[in-house]
Amino acid sequence: MAEMSQSKDAAGPAMPWTLESIRGEYPIAGRRVYLNNASIGPLSNPVVAAVDRFMRDVQLNGRNNYPSWCVYADTEIKAAIGRLIGAQKSEIAFVKNTTEGIVTVANGLDWRAGDNVVIADIEYPSNVYCWMRLARLGVELRWVKTVAGRVRTEDIRALVDAKTRLISLSAVQFSNGFRLDLAALSELCRERRVLLNLDGIQWLGALHMDLGQYNVDFLSAGGHKWLMAPIGTGIFYCRRQSLGLLDPPSVGYHSVDKSEDHMDYELVYRDNAGRFEEALVNFPGIWGLEASVRIFLDLGTRAIERHVLDLTLRAAEKLKSRGYSLLSPMGERERSGILSFKHATIPAAEIAKRLFDAGVDVAIRAGALRISPTYYNNRDDIDAFIAALPA
Numbered sequence: 487m488a489e490m491s492q493s494k495d496a497a498g499p500a501m502p503w504t505l506e507s508i509r510g511e512y513p514i515a516g517r518r519v520y521l522n523n524a525s526i527g528p529l530s531n532p533v534v535a536a537v538d539r540f541m542r543d544v545q546l547n548g549r550n551n552y553p554s555w556c557v558y559a560d561t562e563i564k565a566a567i568g569r570l571i572g573a574q575k576s577e578i579a580f581v582k583n584t585t586e587g588i589v590t591v592a593n594g595l596d597w598r599a600g601d602n603v604v605i606a607d608i609e610y611p612s613n614v615y616c617w618m619r620l621a622r623l624g625v626e627l628r629w630v631k632t633v634a635g636r637v638r639t640e641d642i643r644a645l646v647d648a649k650t651r652l653i654s655l656s657a658v659q660f661s662n663g664f665r666l667d668l669a670a671l672s673e674l675c676r677e678r679r680v681l682l683n684l685d686g687i688q689w690l691g692a693l694h695m696d697l698g699q700y701n702v703d704f705l706s707a708g709g710h711k712w713l714m715a716p717i718g719t720g721i722f723y724c725r726r727q728s729l730g731l732l733d734p735p736s737v738g739y740h741s742v743d744k745s746e747d748h749m750d751y752e753l754v755y756r757d758n759a760g761r762f763e764e765a766l767v768n769f770p771g772i773w774g775l776e777a778s779v780r781i782f783l784d785l786g787t788r789a790i791e792r793h794v795l796d797l798t799l800r801a802a803e804k805l806k807s808r809g810y811s812l813l814s815p816m817g818e819r820e821r822s823g824i825l826s827f828k829h830a831t832i833p834a835a836e837i838a839k840r841l842f843d844a845g846v847d848v849a850i851r852a853g854a855l856r857i858s859p860t861y862y863n864n865r866d867d868i869d870a871f872i873a874a875l876p877a
Contacts, residue, residue: 502784505793509862519846519867519874524660524688524824524858527714529774536777537716540770555769560760563776567721570779570787571705572696576758577729579722580767584687585612587706587722588654590762591683592616594732599624601651606630606637608852610660613685617654625651635662635815639670646674652681657705658688661852663798663814663824665693672701681728687711687720692794692823692860694787703728709771712823712860715778716771724759738764790861794823797859797868801825804872813854828854832876844874 503511514520514528543551564575581587593616603617607629617627628645630637637655646653653675658665668684675682683704689695691712697705705723709715724732734741734755739748740763743756755761782790798821802812805827813826829837834850841848848871849856859867 503781505785505789505861508781508785509864512862515862517845519863519870521857521859521863521867521871522847522849523692523712523714523860523863524856525849526710526717527691527712527860529714529716530778530781530862532777532781533715533774537770537774540773544770559767559769559772563772563779566776566779566783570695570782571690571721571723572698573723574726576760577723577726579724579759579762580772581706581708581720581722581762582718582768583708583710583720584685584706585616585708587704587720588612588683588685589616590706590722590735591652591654591704591732592620593735595651595681596731596733597623597625597651600626600649602626602628602647602649604628604630604642604645604650604653604655606632606655606659608632608635608637608659608661609656610685613654613656630655632664635659635664635813636820637664637666639667639674642671643674646678646680650678650680652683654683654685656685656688658693658822658824660688660824661854661856662826663688663822663856663858665689665815665820665822667819668700668702675703676701681731686723688822688824691782692791692858694791697723697725703731709775709778712858713775713778713782714860715775716768718768719771719775722759722762724762729759729761732762734762734764736762736764740765740767785861793861794859795821797863797865798823798825798857800865801857801859801868801871802827804868805875808872808875808877810875823860824856824858826851826854826856829876837876840876841871841874846871846874 509515511530512528564578567578568575630641672682681703684702686705686707690707703725707721709719710717741755741761744750802825810827810829834855837855838848838850
């Protein structure tokens with residue numbers, strides 16, 4: 487197949503990547519101290535090269551390789567994603583972003599008046615508005631009140647009753663980085679026969695994930711944050727046993743398995759999560775997503791998690807020594823790649839501006855400063871960030 491990237495060389499050299507070697511593949515690392523990967527992650531050279539190779543193929547060959555694109559995406563790329571998150575390739579669909587995956591669940595379940603959905607009071611809007619909209623169907627929205635920034639399993643349990651249809655939560659909260667106890671939560675859902683839907687965008691790419699260990703029905707994650715893939719890419723996981731619970735809210739010619747037989751109008755959905763891909767997917771972006779996923783597989787997600795947590799712990803200790811207040815829960819099993827903090831008197835916006843001018847990129851969320859280092863960052867980045875902070 488001309489000009490296509492369907493092998494390891496799409497994502498890197500013959501030798502596996504290491505934490506030391508991959509840093510050089512991120513041009514931004516030589517320009518700035520970028521600690522805002524929980525917002526939009528920068529692209530690596532291998533990711534850009536993979537997108538370019540796909541675009542070159544279309545430039546030279548038009549749609550001639552289209553059938554092969556579909557096969558490769560459904561087999562090789564989904565299999566690689568499956569290895570990354572502990573899932574089968576048949577349980578994965580491509581989406582544009584996290585919101586599309588969550589909305590697929592919200593609009594795909596057969597809701598009954600009186601059902602209720604449980605979410606937290608600090609959720610990102612993508613995991614709020616689609617559930618609020620269900621009020622028109624008589625579905626009640628129940629809010630878990632956070633305690634010191636934590637979404638506690640016991641507080642979730644107190645809201646669950648016989649009418650609870652689904653619990654939908656961020657695996658890691660975007661504002662303060664609190665990490666859910668997925669083992670306890672998924673066990674609660676199993677016991678009470680409640681569906682579990684996760685916004686996984688702040689987990690995947692920063693922390694190790696093995697969905698085979700948990701009772702998770704659905705998970706959505708955009709590729710543009712920690713996965714450092716092109717904007718407009720993402721994954722939707724639908725557990726095999728839960729596939730029949732969702733009626734695809736958007737249906738098109740890719741929802742069925744008819745190949746080129748466009749005049750056969752029998753509506754029989756594909757027997758896997760691909761039924762949620764109603765038409766052409768973002769092939770250029772997905773080729774870039776694959777390149778990024780293969781870097782993660784080389785580095786190993788457990789090693790990445792250790793590295794990321796080491797960086798956030800180093801930053802936390804230095805921030806405390808400088809008199810800053812930490813807003814992120816810091817328990818060993820509740821920490822993540824996100825660290826939220828504030829100064830006693832200086833506004834967050836003023837500090838963020840000073841950092842930006844010094845070549846350090848952070849975010850402001852919920853009135854506090856937020857850093858989110860990833861695998862290409864190192865301790866020198868953390869030290870440079872600390873040095874640029876006002877006392």
